[in-house]
Amino acid sequence: MKILLLYPLFPQSFWSYDRFMEIAGLKAVIPPLGIITVAALLPQDWEIRFRDRNVACETEADWEWCDLVILSAMIVQKQDFHRLIHKAVQLGKKVAVGGPYPTSVPQDSLDAGADFLILDEGEMTVPLFLEALCQGETKGIFRSIEKPDVTQSPMPRFDLLERSAYLMMAIQFSRGCPFNCEFCDIISLYGRKPRTKEPEQALAELQTLYNLGWRGSLFIVDDNFIGNQRNVKRFLRELIPWMQQHDYPFTFITEASVNLAEDDELLQLMGEAGFYAVFLGIETPDQDSLQVTRKLQNTRNPLVEACNKINDAGMLIYAGFILGFDGERSGAGDRIQEFIEQTNIPQPMLGILQALPNTALWERLKKEQRLIEGNGHLTGDQNTIMNFVPTRPIADITKEYVEGFWILYEPRNYLRRCLQQCLKICSLKNQKHMMQFSLSKRMRFITQLIWHQGIRRPEIRWQFWYQLLIVLLRKPQLLNMYLGLCAAGEHFWEYRMLARESIARQLGYDPLQLSTTSAPAPEATLIQ
Known part of the structure; x- marks a missing residue:
């Protein structure tokens, strides 16, 4: 068979880094690991064409060529996902x-016209789908309550990727x-018992990427990398000598729960293995909401x-924060801002709570008859009002969200946090902070950054040069990390306007009705 694998477009979002990608001459942040793993589960004698539409769209010749189209998507991609299903049906x-x-x-997929739904985890359901095809079935839904043993998962088809297009x-x-976080859909999708690959299995994937020529940042996409701490430590103990033998070709970023800070050995192993950043689900400093x-x-x-302990272990912190929990007290947005100022987290992902399907929160709100009919606001994006009736006025929640986002990503505030975070990080001697850029792309990146922040923007021009000098004098080993954070600001400064407009549109307001007062920190605090 001739198979066209398509990955739908992402809309502009917090994580799309649109302006950063433009400055860096790249197309997308990370590749779609799920669908290239599905590609590895398909029969070897099938012909496969893969198109990540965030990198390059498929052609009409691709549509004419294929026998079957296979799509994978997250909720945030649903608009393009539905469009692709409709096109396939029309053709x-x-x-x-x-x-x-x-x-x-x-x-949603059935209503859009999909013929086959290969649900849950592909290692269990792709074989069921293939068997149905062999039997001449033309439609089907394939599910599995059983969770696969991921030690049997195939090597993803990294060879299908246009690797130079990704960050x-x-x-x-x-x-x-x-x-057991009430709002999280990870446990409903993948369960509460973390299943891990074998260390040699993960190292084989790293070796494959190394052999394909990749050097630079690598995202371990686990929703909680340290969910099984025993097995993670086994992996890290084998990863460290592999990294040493290969002269540290990669730097790692992952997601983890905050209890990472409770395990000194784990922090040390991650630092020695080359982890430079971690995303934490902090959500709120309010203990009652937690x-x-x-x-x-x-x-x-x-x-x-x-947070301080994780910085001391050599890792930059990214973090998620949420407004709209039940019983939340007024001023939650201000308390989140205060926490971010204390910790100097450069890129806090502030969002409004959504009840995702099949989560404990969804089921509870359904029983309480608080879900909004039609689920009209469920988009998977951070700047969307909740799809349920909250316990405090929605106008208060959205006001705190817009004001908080606007102030946190005011250019001077943002750049100040980038500097302070880098100064707090205890950089380890083996760490390399590099980007997978050719020399021409690196020169383009630096030139563009200097133009936008060192010349074009008078409100931050002096701050850019002053802070750059501080980094060069005090943390030169973190220069690449710092410049990357600065460049990402171009995306967030544009995105905060999109967020304000989106919330205003959903509430039926003029965007300027939403207050976005900004109070940059005093200049004297820049080098504390």
Whole structure:
């Protein structure tokens, strides 16, 4: 068979880094690991063409060539996902779909016209789909309650990727999370028992990327990398000598729960292995809200101390924050801002709570008859009002969201946090902070950054040069990291306007009605 694998477009979002990609001459942040793993599950004698539409769109010749179209998508991609299904139907092509969005809301894919729904985890359901095809079936829904043993997962088809178009490469070590946060859909998708690959299996994937010529940042996409701490340590102990033998070709970023700060050995191993950053789900500094949403792992130790400890281990912190929890007290947005100022987290992802399908929050709100009819606001994006009736006025929540986002990403505030975070990080001697750029792309990147922030913007021009000098004098080993953070600001300064306009549109306001007062920090605090 001739198979066309398509990955739908992402809309502009917090994580799309649009302006950064433009400055760097890149197309997308990370490749779609799920669909290239599905490609590895298909029969070897099938012909496969893969198109990540965020990098390069398929051609009409691709549509004419294929026998079957296979799509994978997250909720945030649903607009282009539906468009691709409709096009396949119009052209008389059979279409199979899978991924988190179809798994969570199967009816949407059926209504759009998909023929085959390959749901849950592909290692279990792709073989069922292939068997149905062999038997001449033309439609089907394939599900599995059983979770696969990921030690049997195939090597992803990294060879299908246009690797030079991405900021990072990606691998997966584990699936599942041991915690029980009410709003999170990871445990409903992948379960609460973290399943890990074997260390040699993960190292084989790294070796494949190395052999393909990749050097630079690599995202371990686990939703909680440290969910199984015993097995993670086994992996890290084998990763460290591999990195040494290969002269540290990669730097790693991943997602982890805040209890990472409780394990000194784990922090040390991650630092020695080349981890330069971690995304933490902090959500809120309000202890009562953490209790309500069952994020109990965030209540065991002071969160500011946890962040400082992770910085001391050599890692930059990215973090997520949420407004709109039940029983949330007024001023939650201000308290989040205060926490971010204390910790100097450069890129806080502030969002409004959404009830995702099949989560404990979804089921509870459904029983309480608080879900909004038609689920009209569910987009998977951060700047969308909640799809349920909150316990405090929605106008208050959205006002705190817009004001908070606007102030946090005011250019001077943002650049100040970037500097302070880099100054806080205890950089380890083996760490390399590099980007997968050719010399021409590197020169373009630096030239563009100097033009936009060192020349074109008078409000930050002096700050850019002053802070750059501080980094060169005090943390020259973090220069690449710092410049990358600065360049990302171009995206966030544009995105905060999009966020304000989006919220205003949903509320039926003029965007200027939403207050976006900004109070940059005093200049004297820049080098503290």
